[in-house]
Amino acid sequence: MLRPSLLSSLPSRLSHRLSSPLAAALLSTSTARLTVVPSEADVVVIGGGIIGTSTAYHLKKLNPTLDVVLLEQNKLTSGTTWHAAGLMVTFGSLSHTSTEWRKYTKELYETILEEETGMSTGFKPCGFIELASTHSRVHEMQRISSFNRFCGIDVHEITPLECQSHFPLLNTETIISGYYVPTDGRVNPYDACMAYAKGFKNMGGLVCEKTEVEDFEVVDNKVVGIKIKGGEKVKAKKVVNCTGMWSKQVMEKVGGISPNQAAEHYYLITEKMDAVDPDWPVIEDPEKHVYVRPEGGGLMLGLFEPIGTGWSLEGVSAESEFLELPPDWERMTPYLETAMSLIPATLEVGVKNFFCGPESFTPDNGPMLGESNVDNLFVASGLNSIGILSAGGVGRTMAHWIDKGYPDCDVTAVNANRFQPFQTTPKYREERVRETIGMTYLPHFPNKGYSTAIGIKKSPIHERLKYQTTAWRDVSGWAGAMYYADYEPEYGWGKENYHDTWKEEHEAVRNSCGLIDMSFMSKYLVQGKDAGAFLDNISTAKVDGPNDTITYCQWLDERGMMHADLTVTKMKDNEFMVVATDTQHQHTLQHMQKRIGEKNVVVTDVTGGYGYLNLQGPKSRELLQSLTSTDLSDNNFHFRTSKIIDIGYTMARCTRITYCGELGYEIYPTSEFAIDVYDTIMGSANPPKLVGLKALGSLRLEKGYRDYGHDVDNTDTVVESGLGFTCEMGRGFIGEEKVKEERTKNKGGKFTKRMVNLFSPAEECWLHHGELVLRDGVIMGEVRAGSHGFTLGGAVGLAMLESPEEGVFLNKKFLTSGKWEVQVGNEIYPLEVQLSPLYDPKNEKIKG
Template sequence: MTDAQVVIVGGGVMGVSLLYHLVKAGWRDVVLLEKNDLTHGSTWHAAGLCTHFAHNPTIQELRATSVRLYRDILPAQTGQECGFHACGAMRITRNPDRMDEFAHVAGLSAFTGYPLEILTPERVAELHPLAQIEGLLGGIFEPDDGHVDPTLATTAMAQVAVQGGGVIRRYSPVQAIRREAGKWLVETPKETFRACHIVNAAGTWGYEIGRMMGINVPSVPVLHQYLVTDTVPGVAERIVAGAPELPIIRDPEESWYVRQEREGLILGPYEKDAQVWSVDGVPPEFGADLMPPDLDRVEHIIEAAMARIPTLANGGVKSVINGPITFTPDANPLIGPAHGVEDAWLLTGSSMGVMEGGGAGWFLAHWMTHGAPPMDALAVDSRRFGRWADRDFRVAKAVECFGLQFGVHYPHEERPAGRGLRLSPLHDLMIARGAVMGAVHGWERPNWFSDTSGVVADETFRRANWFEPVARECLKVSEAAALSDLSVFSKFEVTGPDTREFLDSLGANRAPAEGRIGLTHALTPAGGVLSEFTVAMVNETFAYLTSAAAAEEIDYDVLRVHAQGFDVDLSNRTDDLAVIGLMGPKARQILETLTEADLQSEFPWLSVREIDVAGVPVRALRVSYVGELGWELHVPRAHAVHLFTALEEAGKPFGVGFYGAYAANAMRLEKGYRAWGSDLTTERTLTESGLGNLVHHAARDFTGGAAMLARQGDKAWDMVLLEVEAGAIDPFYSHPVFQGQRPVGIVTSGAYGPRTGKVLALAYLRDKTVRTGLALRILGQVRKANILDAAPYDPDNVRLKS
């Protein structure tokens, strides 16, 4: 038996990067197990592309960190280059929506400090003289991009890690994993390791190692081909002339990339109909192996690339690489704690392993070392998928993601694969009433309601076909009342004699009084916002907690870990209960026709009661995310349809309507309410988020409290609600905020508010002294913005408390 602090399973670029970064962070007794040799699986045959292009700042930082590591840090540490070619990269397009997307990413990058250049066709020709520009609208240039030798980069990290005390065991396949006496036992043919932590960095084998760990890893190997040409005359001539290496070029519409490889070129196509491979288990003998070429599948893409870069046709095919890469259901890697098990971590599932691997190892090493990620982790958190992400789902989404590798990322994108997994009992009723559904955490939920059956939402960066219907929904809520299916909420019950003590120490706020509702935020050790719970204190030994749909696994882990040492029982009721929202000034009148409960003096704002409505036992919460008088009615699934139809019938004389998630988002912004996952993240504290009123620190000890208070100095950020000059495009997220020519902030969410007639955005200012002369750059358009000192809708909460 060999003791270790950490066992990392997998010797690709991701696992070796983690070994390197843990050793650099001072960890000892870190062991990496590899079933074959380093880089076997996917890393060794990767094309090695490295980019700064990303729609999410965390993904961008993973990629930027990788570039710095391969280009600068590892050569300085080893005295040897990693084969990094700083050639730059560009993306070209003939699609107007793609130009909007490029402008959006360029705006984000202006804030993050990785500026990207929007290109005219003429500038494309200047940067890549071998490309034809006919039909192009333009493009985007990523000057610090390049490509790296995957084997050299991985080997360099391994060399530094071993010199620092890390251990690598090659040809040590993992045969069994089990949990025993608070430790992980990892068996190989030669020895068994007993470790405090285990990390699944197995890549192609990630799903199989996950099964050994007792967890679901929703990743699928997909075959990707690229071809390497012989000498291409146009490239060879440039080399003779002393011209710089050509930048990597991608055509998202035609779905290919091309980069220079010595005197030839590499062409990588992404076909729409992906070919999954070994979904249920990789052959035991597989290592540094490839599949036979299958160029017929991508012939049309090759022809399109040759039309754009004619000299490609002058170089014969030297070799074809056809090997597996892994895809998750959203094409982002799985990084972070494994749900439901102690001291188990994931670092796998990256379809861009070399591109993101250097940064991914840094990211997880920081998380393991400090108890919190260095940046907002939601885009990569391994718990963003639950048990519902079954085999059919992961295969369908992997195929979709591969085919949309170069798809336009719209702000309200709803992709069709893998739908219908989690249905509210009200689902069919919603469809019958015109709901246009979206998906969140496997659930189907109404985004908006249409008067025409079969309507789907426009895919656009501008105002879509749902703009007017959503405005009508908001006005219906403010003028009469409207019903909503809110069943997607995550729902938890806490029972037992220590319920109050448990909740009092859970987060920054105290537990509410019996019969009352409060908002509690659990924090990271660094003081960032980890979870947001609406806490309904039914009685002293029973509390009911709700949170965001996408937070279900994360929040249950938070509760489970915190419950250690308390005499409480936890239960996840998410699938058991339905939730109906009834919101608007006539909500009380409607509800009074169906219940004998006192809804006035005995039911104030922010209170919880268990009452009968239409003969159904209901846990009623007088709370509203939309800024109106209203109730959330929580009921067992079996009673949901009866209750909803009774409310609908009772509401007809009062003009009751329906509202969806898009209307809720617009209305909560009119109130300045922050949303978990977009406005509230692990990066920022409650005080930075403008929620200092929910912090009660005196005589209380809670995780992250001291760290949060310590971050209130000059370097603290400040969230503000902005009124934005109206224009053709409403803000959504990741638009930079400028003061003059200086980027000073970033938008986290935005929308048009129909009740106020204002365009609104929540944004963080990283210089909290900035208060005037602000403007947003929305897809390149400059729009003036002013800070609002109070919510523009019902700032005194008169309507909520009525």
């Protein structure tokens, strides 16, 4: 139990949180602005926390000629930066982007900022240890460790006794292993922020505190300036919203989307403990929801409780600064007791402070970066408690994006345009943020998603499907069935409890016929006299061909990098339907909207207006032919045909295409007729088997079909991704010149980067993401996506390989020689790699 002194000592000690010499300056109540705001600037950065100052610093560093102004409504650090815990940890991510951000940020804190500014960031390389107290957590940490070592992080797997040797007060009773990075540590957030600001000012940047942005100047959906409270206006070519928990309110001024929500965030600081050495490492025990580090002669215990609490759903006052919230002792005491059991000595001392402050979270616990749905307005917020440790990398990426027009890394998982308007509602934010904060320390099982706010959007056939399964998952706000059975999934890293059901659904599509509800997919009507020319210009393949034809293609940027992977159906002259993945809903829409200009083109989001029933398998034609008068024979309805057919009581568009590698048809009834179409199909003499998203994933990976934002991203070219076959050259599509250059460079198999299909027959091998691919013991790359291939009898996946040294090319000879293996955590398994699909490489099934 907690000592009574924990409760009784709290009120008299709240004032001691700010005990440094900076406290007086931080708590100053002056409202005077000391700097004159200029009338114009190239870039205005709003927000003077760690992200805003880093973004401003990197803008000037990247392009010294830019006129950059940073505006802070109160004082620098006064939002959430001032009360951050200051962890500087490079370990823990399976993302190249996040890992590289962290590594670069540590370099800044360790040497670069102090060398440039003369200001210390307070960086202390005391080390970091991640503790694993369950066998599944050990496996997770081993997976992360192998990936992190590949990224250049010095990770050591150590025993409980070795953990205790670094942190003598540690209770090792439940610990199985630790993951130790000797050079990680902690930093002083205030000092780091001020170092960014000083570096920015040293390069000619201007910082204006006590300067609140009241509104934006907008012309033709483009931000051209800002209005400051008090009347001043600043013309600006670009504006960057780095306002953290104010981000949503700032974006609302101009119709932008930001679902950020503040939550209560806690840490406890003990009284002085004589046994504590200030040089002890930072430790984390996710099973106990706590991180621990020395602080002020005692220890700091920071919590990420499994169920959090949102704060101030209605918004945060612009005058709010250096906020401390009253802690909820009743709610938090059980979590504190669990956390303190890791360091039993903390139960024997009093509390200097039990601090509660607001922290900003996004619905998926990922940063929100990039250009918003309003032109020239960028956003960098929602860092979900990793702002300090990734600020340098985030600032560098934002600067590159703003100045060059594109980011310097893969941003598909952090792009601001992944969010949708419904996610900004108070009800959604309140429900989701309760789960988001806890996700930080919960096991990151590959198939487990969020359990809150599922099914906000429902398929038009949901009323039928809801009785067929209990295994629902969040699919961009839609309810998506993982599989169809009346039991809950149990998650892990290997064979899970729904394995047999998943197998039956997979095999139904391969051997007979399955029905997959994919109504969640993004759908857009593109209409107008310029629609065909417009889509031809942005698509790698010619889409403005014969009516009633579907075309698979990519959308590239001017550098030839991928921005979308989708289909375009020409329904009739000047009318097309674009279908893209659910995760790229806003991204696809914005990609079109930002390129229309003066063209006679109208884009309409019709995602909710149509169902999408995907009938796949060798018997799909036989089944569908029994339900329609339309001739489905090859002569009349060949592969890539898309026609209106009669089915049940309606007429619906039916397209012969596949994402499973089988003969199949996509049926798009309007929503009001979707249930009738479903009932007609399921009421047939030989109804299909309902098939969930797990089987869809394994089917498409056996065939090697790509998924933008998962297997391929904005750092990949269409050629190295194995999708060059979609490029119809000589049409002048966006990125065509770069495709030509790449084909010339790679002629004769001189690839230095290339996507391959993977197969491992090892029964214990389970591929998900981030596993390492080796050839003759040399790491060649990592798995981008993985699953289990029931048809092939082993693990399947896609990996992006890179040449290990100059002059070595990823040609057929190289790929078919050598010893190929895959490393999964600490284990290594045999592997086969090939360029062609593992299943039906000649496409005989889909055209049969």
